[in-house]
Amino acid sequence: MIVIADGGSTKTNWCLINEAGRKIHFNTEGYNPYFSDSDYIESSLKSSLPDHLEADKLTEVYYYGAGCSTDAKRKIVEDAMQRVFVNAKINIGHDLLASCRALLGDNEGFAAILGTGTNTCLYDGNDITLNIDSLGYFLGDEGSGGFMGKRILADYMKGYMPKGLRESFYDNYALTNEDILDHIYNKPLPNRFCASFSKFIYDFKENYEDYTNSVVDYGFTAFFENLVVHYPNYKNYELNCVGSVGYSFRDILSLVADRYEMGVGKIIRSPIDDLVDYHLSKK
Template sequence: MIVIADGGSTKTNWCLINEAGRKILFNTEGYNPYFSSTAYIIDSLKIGLPDHLETEKLTEVYYYGAGCSTDAKRKIVADAMQVTFPNAKIFIGHDLLASCRALLGDEPGFAAILGTGTNSCLYDGKDISLNIDSLGYFLGDEGSGCYIGKRILSDYMKGYMPKGLRESFYDNYALTNEDIFDNIYNKPLPNRFCASFSKFLYDYKDNYEDYAFSTVDFAFSAFFENLVTHYPNYKDYKLNCVGSVGYSFRDILSVVADRYEMGIGKIIRSPIDDLVNYHIESASK
């Protein structure tokens, strides 16, 4: 039996392929090694994995994760996976490679992630050929849920948010400025905290179209201005994108892409289905 996983900073999507070739999907929380230790991942998997999953029977684990971009960070996750799946051969790859394989298969092109965080690259059909670092939520991650969430929180705290939307925000979360500061500066996973508010904007976007459009347009424009336009001949590629933010706001993403003269390709919420198909097809070649 093999298992394939796509891990973001917030959620990990898993697919088990059993001896009969049946696909079984399940989820756990996300494990970004910049924020999660080996011990934390092991403990979380003990709780989060399905009770029926016979971990000792797995022979191969393909885990693609946010933050798994260096040997040191991959080792944090690999050690946790080896403890959890003791008899399996473990492969740890970057979530950006998973997105490339899901979006493009064996074809070259441009791929991006717009979820809790942001990433992007040029893909040569096998490997990532060029990646401009998005620098994480402190210094970059333009276009991400965290980037949008920080703008929402700032507008809420400063009183710039439309009155009715601000009242709805308080009704939903009952957060004071002090609560927000505490979550950002003192509690773990501040990127996930900030990113969670992009869903609030999506839920209310039909009632506050101007505010929602301007907020997301600003984020996606920053994504293009600071990342996409710095790839050589970027206009020659289509924008292929994975992630809940890119998918949920794909209408605005299309408007911004058109402004920067880049066509839209494949936009999907999660790569797991296409990624599993990629591995099945690769195994049959």
């Protein structure tokens, strides 16, 4: 039995392929080694894996995760996985490579992640050839849920949000300015906290279209200005994208891409199905 996983900072999508070739999907929380250590990942996995999954019978694990971009960070996840899947060969890769394989397969092109965080690259059909670092939650991640969430929170706290929408925000979350600052500066996983508010603008986009569209356009414009346009000959590629933010706001993403004279290719919410197909094709 093998298991393939695509892990973002918020959620991990898993697919178990059993001895009969049946695909069994399940989810756990996301595990970013910049925010979670091996002990935490191990504990979370043991408490959230399905009861029917016999972890000791797995032979291979292919895990692609947010933050798994260096040997040291991959080791954090690998150590945790080896403690849980004791008899399996553990293969840890970056979530950006998973996106490339899901979006492009064996073809070259441009691939991006627009979810809790942001990432981009050029791919040659086998591996990533150029990656401009998005610099993460504190310094970058333009276009991500975290980036847009910070803008929403700032507008709410400063009183820039439309009055009716500001009231709806409080009705939904009952957060004071002090609560928000405490979450961001004193509590774990501030990136996930900020990114959660991208759903708020999606839920209220019809009633407050001018404001919500401006926030999303602002995020995607920053994504292009700070990342995409710095790739050589970027206009020669199509924008292929994975992630809940890119998928949910794909209409605005397409408009911004057009503004920068870049065609749009494949935009999907999650890479897991295409990623499974990729691995099965290699067996």
